[in-house]
Amino acid sequence: MEVEQLEKVASQVRRDIVRMVHGCQSGHPGGSLGCTELLVALYFERMHLKGQDGKPVFDMDGKDEDLFFLSNGHISPVWYSTLARKGYFPVEEMATFRKLDSRLQGHPTTHEHLEGIRIASGSLGQGMSVAIGAALAKKLNGDKGLVYVLMGDGEQQEGQVWEAATFAPHHQVDNLVAFIDLNGQQIDGPTVKVMNNRDLGKKYEAFGWEVISIEEGNDMAAVLKGLYEAKSRLGHGRPIMVLLHTGMGFGVDFMMGSHKWHGVAPNDEQLAAALGQLEETMGDY
Amino acid sequence: MKKYTFTEKKDTRSGFGAGMHVLGQQNPNVVALCADLVGSLKLEPFIKENPDRFIQCGISEANMIGVSAGLTIGGKIPFATTFANFATGRVYDQIRQSVAYSNKNVKICASHAGLTLGEDGATHQILEDLGMMKMLPGMTVINPCDYNQTKAATIAIADYEGPVYLRFGRPVIPVFTDADQKFEIGKAWMVNEGTDVSIFATGHMVWEAIQAGEILEAEGINAEIINIHTIKPLDEEAILKSIEKTGCVVTAEEHNRIGGLGDSVAQVLVKNKLVPQEYVAVNDSFGESGTPTQLMEKYGLTAKHIVEAAKRAIERKK
Ligand SMILES: Cc1ncc(C[n+]2csc(CCOP(=O)(O)OP(=O)(O)O)c2C)c(N)n1
Numbered sequence: 001m002e003v004e005q006l007e008k009v010a011s012q013v014r015r016d017i018v019r020m021v022h023g024c025q026s027g028h029p030g031g032s033l034g035c036t037e038l039l040v041a042l043y044f045e046r047m048h049l050k051g052q053d054g055k056p057v058f059d060m061d062g063k064d065e066d067l068f069f070l071s072n073g074h075i076s077p078v079w080y081s082t083l084a085r086k087g088y089f090p091v092e093e094m095a096t097f098r099k100l101d102s103r104l105q106g107h108p109t110t111h112e113h114l115e116g117i118r119i120a121s122g123s124l125g126q127g128m129s130v131a132i133g134a135a136l137a138k139k140l141n142g143d144k145g146l147v148y149v150l151m152g153d154g155e156q157q158e159g160q161v162w163e164a165a166t167f168a169p170h171h172q173v174d175n176l177v178a179f180i181d182l183n184g185q186q187i188d189g190p191t192v193k194v195m196n197n198r199d200l201g202k203k204y205e206a207f208g209w210e211v212i213s214i215e216e217g218n219d220m221a222a223v224l225k226g227l228y229e230a231k232s233r234l235g236h237g238r239p240i241m242v243l244l245h246t247g248m249g250f251g252v253d254f255m256m257g258s259h260k261w262h263g264v265a266p267n268d269e270q271l272a273a274a275l276g277q278l279e280e281t282m283g284d285y
Numbered sequence: 286m287k288k289y290t291f292t293e294k295k296d297t298r299s300g301f302g303a304g305m306h307v308l309g310q311q312n313p314n315v316v317a318l319c320a321d322l323v324g325s326l327k328l329e330p331f332i333k334e335n336p337d338r339f340i341q342c343g344i345s346e347a348n349m350i351g352v353s354a355g356l357t358i359g360g361k362i363p364f365a366t367t368f369a370n371f372a373t374g375r376v377y378d379q380i381r382q383s384v385a386y387s388n389k390n391v392k393i394c395a396s397h398a399g400l401t402l403g404e405d406g407a408t409h410q411i412l413e414d415l416g417m418m419k420m421l422p423g424m425t426v427i428n429p430c431d432y433n434q435t436k437a438a439t440i441a442i443a444d445y446e447g448p449v450y451l452r453f454g455r456p457v458i459p460v461f462t463d464a465d466q467k468f469e470i471g472k473a474w475m476v477n478e479g480t481d482v483s484i485f486a487t488g489h490m491v492w493e494a495i496q497a498g499e500i501l502e503a504e505g506i507n508a509e510i511i512n513i514h515t516i517k518p519l520d521e522e523a524i525l526k527s528i529e530k531t532g533c534v535v536t537a538e539e540h541n542r543i544g545g546l547g548d549s550v551a552q553v554l555v556k557n558k559l560v561p562q563e564y565v566a567v568n569d570s571f572g573e574s575g576t577p578t579q580l581m582e583k584y585g586l587t588a589k590h591i592v593e594a595a596k597r598a599i600e601r602k603k
Contacts, residue, residue: 026403026405100583105406106405106574111571111573120408122405122408122409123408124344155344157344158345159347194341195343195344195345
């Protein structure tokens with residue numbers, strides 16, 4: 001897809017995010033809006049996915065295709081919308097987000113068999129280990145598919161992240177691309193104030209990763225370019241870490257740049273204001 | 286039967302925050318720690334008045350438990366706070382080795398326990414925490430029933446020497462216990478005396494038990510209701526005295542039926558006097574997203590379910 005078309009998809013995904021969170025008056029719009037370009041670029045352009053005529057098919061093992069894992073499970077709205085818009089499940093199902101008996105649980109789960117989800121997440125810090133395991137399974141199977149995993153920057157404070165960070169270069173997991181959503185925010189405030197992660201790039205380099213940066217993580221062309229570069233560096237014995245600089249709440253002016261919209265739903269008025277800034281390109285669910 | 290009324294509804298986590306506020310003023314050794322959930326734990330008043338006695342840990346629960354254990358070595362009384370899932374399951378071995386086995390005076394204070402956490406869903410709704418914590422030798426396990434009791438319990442555990450797990454929740458529920466109550470660890474609270482069935486309830490389920498008692502009374506059944514706010518050490522005397530009168534038991538808890546209050550009570554019955562017991566608890570499953578009210582209904586944790594269980598228990602006496 002052309003950049004312009006991908007931007008149109010992203011606009012619809014952003015509408016879906018704010019409408020889903022508004023619909024149940026809970027959930028996490030901030031991180032979701034910030035990671036929209038990444039998920040759209042992956043699913044609509046960069047990932048090799050099984051299926052025909054743009055219609056994906058899902059199976060748990062995901063052999064011979066690329067896999068994506070969301071470690072910061074609280075930004076489920078952006079993932080659910082991307083999956084639905086890609087065709088994994090009906091877009092109407094987004095109306096059930098976080099409601100009783102829904103497959104779209106507050107945090108992603110396999111329990112309800114939602115197409116596209118391969119592991120539960122929500123308790124932070126666990127996703128990269130799982131992604132590494134899936135990448136190793138691909139190697140053992142002689143499968144050329146790649147594995148992508150997204151984490152939050154606050155999430156980097158979890159110890160398990162660094163166990164995984166030590167493991168992946170040691171075992172030469174060079175079919176893995178990890179992302180950190182560097183929005184500089186977490187629940188209690190700016191990440192530098194809550195618990196300073198310092199220079200994550202240098203840390204990962206010291207751990208043996210190949211590190212690249214996408215400085216404009218909300219610019220579709222820049223994200224596509226970064227993903228291309230990440231992919232081109234795989235297969236040389238080292239996992240790739242992409243520092244994705246984003247704005248929390250990007251795309252809705254009053255949600256941008258602060259931790260306040262990490263996990264708060266807009267009211268009716270705020271929803272209207274948000275939707276006024278986001279073009280409806282694929283039809284609301 | 287004694288009638289319980291309320292004029293306001295509040296969340297038990299706010300009772301914890303209020304208790305911490307008092308402790309901040311009264312006990313210079315109390316230190317609060319939190320893992321990026323200050324607002325959820327209602328710690329702002331404590332932090333405002335005692336900024337130097339608050340330690341922000343970031344999203345690093347395992348480290349928070351270890352640091353808490355270390356603080357006790359300097360005579361501090363650390364209150365380590367986060368959501369119940371991340372305060373227990375996430376850090377079980379850290380609690381086991383550095384706190385329980387080492388017998389450190391750490392207070393693990395856990396909010397958003399159980400199904401009533403609501404929309405976040407099963408990843409956050411721990412229903413196994415009482416079991417995990419009560420299995421640790423030396424651990425005291427407390428699950429108070431409303432705002433006032435949570436506040437009193439928070440203040441009380443600072444004066445008790447030894448590891449404590451204090452569990453509370455997110456939803457607003459009736460405030461029906463005394464504002465100036467004294468909290469006695471390990472001493473069950475007689476809510477209502479009765480003769481036909483003993484209802485032992487903990488946490489959010491105590492109010493449901495009171496409602497159930499009223500429904501049962503209207504049907505001519507006289508229920509004894511006891512608030513077991515301390516799961517461990519369990520008030521065995523109160524339990525045995527009650528069943529001596531009633532001859533059957535309902536236990537009610539917002540927890541998996543395996544390993545919670547019900548199993549603790551069953552152990553007392555097996556050892557001392559066998560009487561029929563019915564469980565009102567989650568039937569060995571994970572939770573899901575939904576509103577707290579919807580979830581309590583779907584998973585069988587309302588006054589209506591306690592009434593049905595009481596009738597079954599009474600029937601089994603025959
Ligand atoms: C183990 C664990 N601890 C705490 C939480 C509660 N929590 C959910 S999101 C969040 C902040 C995450 O920050 P970050 O990774 O930067 O994500 P962002 O705020 O940018 O969306 C916290 C503390 C959790 N989900 N899991």
